[in-house]
Amino acid sequence: MSNPFSVSLVSWHDGEPLLKSIREQVFIREQGIPAELEWDEQDQHCRHALVLSAQGAAIGCGRLFENGHIGRIAVLPKWRKQKVGTAIVEALLDYARSHDYPQVDVDAQAYAVPFYHGFEFIEEGTVFQDAGLPHIKMHLKLLPR
Ligand SMILES: CC(C)(COP(=O)(O)OP(=O)(O)OC[C@H]1O[C@@H](n2cnc3c(N)ncnc32)[C@H](O)[C@@H]1OP(=O)(O)O)[C@@H](O)C(=O)NCCC(=O)NCCS
Numbered sequence: 001m002s003n004p005f006s007v008s009l010v011s012w013h014d015g016e017p018l019l020k021s022i023r024e025q026v027f028i029r030e031q032g033i034p035a036e037l038e039w040d041e042q043d044q045h046c047r048h049a050l051v052l053s054a055q056g057a058a059i060g061c062g063r064l065f066e067n068g069h070i071g072r073i074a075v076l077p078k079w080r081k082q083k084v085g086t087a088i089v090e091a092l093l094d095y096a097r098s099h100d101y102p103q104v105d106v107d108a109q110a111y112a113v114p115f116y117h118g119f120e121f122i123e124e125g126t127v128f129q130d131a132g133l134p135h136i137k138m139h140l141k142l143l144p145r
Contacts (some may be wrong), residue, residue: 018058
């Protein structure tokens, strides 16, 4: 059986409409995050992971800053628990490792902590509110190649 999805790294310039459609569905409509908090100037400076289904539909995304910060990991509801999120984070970690980033970090939504534990991220500090949702900072040290 062929792989049901594929992940690639894209610039904001190349991926904007598809990346926006996923984040609008997940963060703005599903999680109720205000549009003015969702969109920022950082997107154009990030590397973006974009997941397409075998039919070419955009189903998942995430972004990585030059300073190693990971964010905006999102998978459409009907594609969850099928390792799409794992593929997104692994693609961003591969990029970070291949560019000698010493570590990456994420402001994880509290419910998603077990997801990041799967990659051996470690919590630091205490829970804080961002966009009205509980978050905790987590980091992962990357081994030099
Ligand atoms: C968090 C999210 C990206 C996970 O994507 P996903 O494709 O479902 O994740 P995966 O299938 O790769 O899950 C890998 C593992 O993470 C853990 N995990 C995933 N979702 C979880 C959840 N909601 N609660 C607890 N553990 C979870 C599980 O251990 C899972 O392994 P399993 O499938 O063997 O149980 C997805 O639920 C999502 O888009 N949520 C809405 C947006 C969001 O909150 N993003 C995170 C911002 S920090």
